[in-house]
Amino acid sequence: MINDKKVLFSGMQATGSLTLGNYLGALKNWLTLSDEYECFYSVVDMHSITVRQDPSVLRKRARALLTLYIAAGLDPKKNCIYYQSHVSGHAELSWILSCFTYMGELNRMTQFKDKAAKHADNINAGLFTYPVLMAADILLYQADVVPVGIDQMQHLELTRDIAIRFNNLYGDVFTVPEAYVGKVGAKIMSLQDPDKKMSKSDENPNGSIYLTDDPDTIVRKCRRAVTDSQACIAYRDEQPGIKNLINIYCACTDTTPEKAIKEMEGRGYGELKTAVAESVISILKPLQDEIARLEKDKTYLDGVIKENAQKANYYAMKTLRKVQRKVGFPDRIR
Numbered sequence: 075m076i077n078d079k080k081v082l083f084s085g086m087q088a089t090g091s092l093t094l095g096n097y098l099g100a101l102k103n104w105l106t107l108s109d110e111y112e113c114f115y116s117v118v119d120m121h122s123i124t125v126r127q128d129p130s131v132l133r134k135r136a137r138a139l140l141t142l143y144i145a146a147g148l149d150p151k152k153n154c155i156y157y158q159s160h161v162s163g164h165a166e167l168s169w170i171l172s173c174f175t176y177m178g179e180l181n182r183m184t185q186f187k188d189k190a191a192k193h194a195d196n197i198n199a200g201l202f203t204y205p206v207l208m209a210a211d212i213l214l215y216q217a218d219v220v221p222v223g224i225d226q227m228q229h230l231e232l233t234r235d236i237a238i239r240f241n242n243l244y245g246d247v248f249t250v251p252e253a254y255v256g257k258v259g260a261k262i263m264s265l266q267d268p269d270k271k272m273s274k275s276d277e278n279p280n281g282s283i284y285l286t287d288d289p290d291t292i293v294r295k296c297r298r299a300v301t302d303s304q305a306c307i308a309y310r311d312e313q314p315g316i317k318n319l320i321n322i323y324c325a326c327t328d329t330t331p332e333k334a335i336k337e338m339e340g341r342g343y344g345e346l347k348t349a350v351a352e353s354v355i356s357i358l359k360p361l362q363d364e365i366a367r368l369e370k371d372k373t374y375l376d377g378v379i380k381e382n383a384q385k386a387n388y389y390a391m392k393t394l395r396k397v398q399r400k401v402g403f404p405d406r407i408r
């Protein structure tokens with residue numbers, strides 16, 4: 075608990091262009107939870123270098139992501155919005171936790187297998203131990219809740235296992251976190267292949283709506299979305315393309331699939347696609363305008379970055395020092 079509130083931690087990678095999936099699956103839920111919890115939202119730039127990055131591009135993307143968090147409505151006075159690399163406790167705790175994580179556990183991580191297949195020329199140790207750093211992110215702040223999309227659930231389960239293992243050995247050191255997965259946006263699928271999740275790293279740009287896409291591009295991508303030949307707007311697994319469009323519509327307009335189906339009664343796929351495009355534009359256009367406004371205010375953003383890194387460091391160090399004592403590192407002489 076911090077200030078009598080439970081703690082929330084989440085983060086996003088500054089890799090590739092963020093998609094509507096990132097927004098609906100994660101960021102949107104962050105906004106609804108932000109009043110109830112003491113929140114830490116990190117730009118996880120250390121995770122990004124598990125895949126080769128152009129340094130200047132990474133720096134730009136990290137800043138753009140931090141700006142996006144604020145533009146989306148997270149007040150940096152109330153929410154701790156910071157770069158992971160500005161808090162050395164993440165790396166230090168990650169090392170300790172890696173000594174409490176088994177190779178067999180990491181070997182089972184499906185994201186590692188997928189990424190290793192995609193980057194066969196660079197299967198580095200960081201890619202393998204990535205989930206341990208993620209566990210460190212969460213446990214460092216004693217988070218109670220972690221809002222994520224479904225694709226991160228396996229990492230969260232591992233985080234819980236590591237926390238429980240550590241607690242069993244050393245007493246109640248870590249809060250064991252719970253995942254928070256939203257009802258409709260938890261898994262947004264590719265518009266071109268609705269059996270695959272919408273992803274930053276998709277080679278086909280028509281499969282993803284990027285947060286930077288302009289209205290015309292959004293309309294075009296929605297029009298091209300793969301559907302089926304059933305000519306019936308229903309919310310069921312046998313129609314994955316339509317189901318995905320309904321999920322997007324529901325997440326953007328805060329409605330339920332049942333209500334959306336009623337609204338669409340008697341309409342064709344073309345009309346559904348137009349409605350989806352409009353709902354997406356109504357979310358992304360104001361977001362893009364706010365990003366453009368904030369980007370101009372360098373002094374403000376720099377201030378946020380500095381203050382929030384200090385706040386994150388303070389809480390991170392509290393946990394880290396406790397863990398270091400527990401495992402037997404010598405006390406520091408002041």
Ligand code: TYM
Binds near residue numbers: 097221
């Ligand atoms: P990342 O950067 O891949 O994605 C950020 C968030 O977006 C969600 N997401 C989706 N949700 C619904 N539909 C989709 N198509 C979709 N694509 C992505 C993800 O589930 C995630 O919530 N390892 C994490 C970042 C991370 C983290 C953490 C998250 C590092 N440390 C600690 C939570 C807590 C990642 O790569 O997310």
